[in-house]
Amino acid sequence: MKHRHTHDGRGRPFAAHEDFSGHHGFHPHSHPHALHDRPGRHGRGGGRHGGGRLFDYGELRLLLLAMIAERPWHGYELIKAIEERFGGSYSPSPGVIYPTLAWLDDMGYAAIEPVEAGRKRYRITAEGEAFLAANRAAADELLARVGPVGREGSEAVPAPMIRAMENLKLALRLRIQRGSIDAATAEAIAAALDAAAQTVERS
Amino acid sequence: MKHRHTHDGRGRPFAAHEDFSGHHGFHPHSHPHALHDRPGRHGRGGGRHGGGRLFDYGELRLLLLAMIAERPWHGYELIKAIEERFGGSYSPSPGVIYPTLAWLDDMGYAAIEPVEAGRKRYRITAEGEAFLAANRAAADELLARVGPVGREGSEAVPAPMIRAMENLKLALRLRIQRGSIDAATAEAIAAALDAAAQTVERS
DNA sequence: TCTTGATTTACGATATATCGAGATCTATAT
DNA sequence: ATATAGATCTCGATATATCGTAAATCAAGA
Structure with missing residues (x-):
C-alpha cells in the first residue's frame, strides 16, 4: 500500500512564493509573510453572500493543522466537526479536506497514524507545531472566528x-x-x- | 469470487468514545431521527431501519475477535450470545457476522477449526492476539459497553x-x-x- | 417431509476516502 | 498595470468498507 497517488495539489504545491520556513533552520523571529499579514481582507466582515468563500487562501490548512494539534482526527471527523460548528449550513467538501491533509502529510506537518480499515488518522508533528507557532496569529484569529471546534464537551463540563x-x-x-x-x-x-x-x- | 481486501491494519486503534457525553452508547435501537424510507421496490432486503448504528467502524470485528479470543465460537453462537446480551432487543444479523468472520480469517487473525458438520468454528491466532493487544484500549471499551459476553452468569440487562x-x-x-x-x-x-x-x- | 440449526446471498444505508471540473484568488512576468 | 500561470477553495461524482436487515439456501435430525 502507501500508494502515493499522483494528485495535482501534491508534490510540491506552493513552492516559490510562500516562505514557509519549514525545513532546515527556521527562525522564529524573521517570521515569514506566510498567512497573517495579508492587508485588506481581514475580519471578513463583509458577509459576502452566495458562493463566497468561507476560508481564504491558507486558512483551511491552518484550521486543519490547528485542529489536529489538539488531538488526532481523521478526515471525515474533521468534515463533520466543522460542519457542526457552522450549524450544518456549511460543510467543507471532501475534495478540499483530503488533499489538504495529504499536503500536510507531504510537508511533514502531520503524519498518519497506522490505522486499521481505511481510516487515516492524522496527528501533528514537530514540524507542524513549528509551523503552527510561526503562524499563531493567523491561527488564533481563525479559531476565534470559527470557534471551538474540537473541545466541545471536555472544556465546558x-x-x-x-x-x-x-x-x-x-x-x-x-x-x-x-x-x-x-x-x-x-x-x-x-x-x-x-x-x-x-x-x-x-x- | 469474493476479493477480500488485503489490509495490514496494525497499530493504534480508534479513539475511545464516551458513554455519556459522547455519541454512542448502550442504545439497542434508539435513534434520534429516523430517515425516510423509500417506498420503492418490494424485492427483498432493504433496511427500513437503517438509522442508528450500534457499532461504528471497526467495532464489530474487534468485538468478535475479543470474543473468540476467550474461546472458539461459531457464527450462530456469536449471534445468539450477543443477542442475549442485549436482552433480545438487538441481534446482529448473520449478514454482518459471517462476512466479518471471513474477514478475520483472511487477515489471519482467526482460523477455522476442522469443520464439524456444517458449522465453522473460529479460534484466534497469534496474529489475532497481536492485533487485539494493539487495539486493547478500544477492545476494552467495547467489552465494557457490551458487557461480559459469553461468560457464565451473564444475564441480559x-x-x-x-x-x-x-x-x-x-x-x-x-x-x-x-x-x-x-x-x-x-x-x-x-x-x-x-x-x-x-x-x-x-x- | 418438516423443523431447526447454521450459513450464504442479495440489497440498502452510512462512513470514509479518492478523483475531477470549475471558480477565484495570489504571485509574478510582461 | 495588465495578463498569465498556478495554487487553492468549492462542489460534486465516484469508489470502497463496514454495518444493517431480510430472505434464500444448506445441512442434519425428529
Missing part, C-alpha cells in the same frame, strides 16, 4: 460532573457484570436514574 | 434499565449542550448522579 458521570458509569458497569438483576431491582435502579435525569433537566 | 440509562444520557447531553453550568449547578448535578450511583451499588 465542570470537573465534578465528569467525575460523577464516570462514577455512575462504573457503578452501573459493575452492577451489570454482577448479574442477577431481578425485575424489582431493575425498576429501582431505573427509578434512581430517572430521578437523576429529572434533577439534571431542571438544573 | 433489563429493558427498564436500558431505557433509564438512555434517558439520563440524553438529559445530560442536552444539559451540556445548553451550556452555562456554574459551579453550584455542577455540584447539584454531581450529587444527583452520586446518589443514583449509590442506589445502584447497593441494589
Whole structure:
C-alpha cells in the first residue's frame, strides 16, 4: 500500500512564493509573510453572500493543522466537526479536506497514524507545531472566528460532573457484570436514574 | 469470487468514545431521527431501519475477535450470545457476522477449526492476539459497553434499565449542550448522579 | 417431509476516502 | 498595470468498507 497517488495539489504545491520556513533552520523571529499579514481582507466582515468563500487562501490548512494539534482526527471527523460548528449550513467538501491533509502529510506537518480499515488518522508533528507557532496569529484569529471546534464537551463540563458521570458509569458497569438483576431491582435502579435525569433537566 | 481486501491494519486503534457525553452508547435501537424510507421496490432486503448504528467502524470485528479470543465460537453462537446480551432487543444479523468472520480469517487473525458438520468454528491466532493487544484500549471499551459476553452468569440487562440509562444520557447531553453550568449547578448535578450511583451499588 | 440449526446471498444505508471540473484568488512576468 | 500561470477553495461524482436487515439456501435430525 502507501500508494502515493499522483494528485495535482501534491508534490510540491506552493513552492516559490510562500516562505514557509519549514525545513532546515527556521527562525522564529524573521517570521515569514506566510498567512497573517495579508492587508485588506481581514475580519471578513463583509458577509459576502452566495458562493463566497468561507476560508481564504491558507486558512483551511491552518484550521486543519490547528485542529489536529489538539488531538488526532481523521478526515471525515474533521468534515463533520466543522460542519457542526457552522450549524450544518456549511460543510467543507471532501475534495478540499483530503488533499489538504495529504499536503500536510507531504510537508511533514502531520503524519498518519497506522490505522486499521481505511481510516487515516492524522496527528501533528514537530514540524507542524513549528509551523503552527510561526503562524499563531493567523491561527488564533481563525479559531476565534470559527470557534471551538474540537473541545466541545471536555472544556465546558465542570470537573465534578465528569467525575460523577464516570462514577455512575462504573457503578452501573459493575452492577451489570454482577448479574442477577431481578425485575424489582431493575425498576429501582431505573427509578434512581430517572430521578437523576429529572434533577439534571431542571438544573 | 469474493476479493477480500488485503489490509495490514496494525497499530493504534480508534479513539475511545464516551458513554455519556459522547455519541454512542448502550442504545439497542434508539435513534434520534429516523430517515425516510423509500417506498420503492418490494424485492427483498432493504433496511427500513437503517438509522442508528450500534457499532461504528471497526467495532464489530474487534468485538468478535475479543470474543473468540476467550474461546472458539461459531457464527450462530456469536449471534445468539450477543443477542442475549442485549436482552433480545438487538441481534446482529448473520449478514454482518459471517462476512466479518471471513474477514478475520483472511487477515489471519482467526482460523477455522476442522469443520464439524456444517458449522465453522473460529479460534484466534497469534496474529489475532497481536492485533487485539494493539487495539486493547478500544477492545476494552467495547467489552465494557457490551458487557461480559459469553461468560457464565451473564444475564441480559433489563429493558427498564436500558431505557433509564438512555434517558439520563440524553438529559445530560442536552444539559451540556445548553451550556452555562456554574459551579453550584455542577455540584447539584454531581450529587444527583452520586446518589443514583449509590442506589445502584447497593441494589 | 418438516423443523431447526447454521450459513450464504442479495440489497440498502452510512462512513470514509479518492478523483475531477470549475471558480477565484495570489504571485509574478510582461 | 495588465495578463498569465498556478495554487487553492468549492462542489460534486465516484469508489470502497463496514454495518444493517431480510430472505434464500444448506445441512442434519425428529
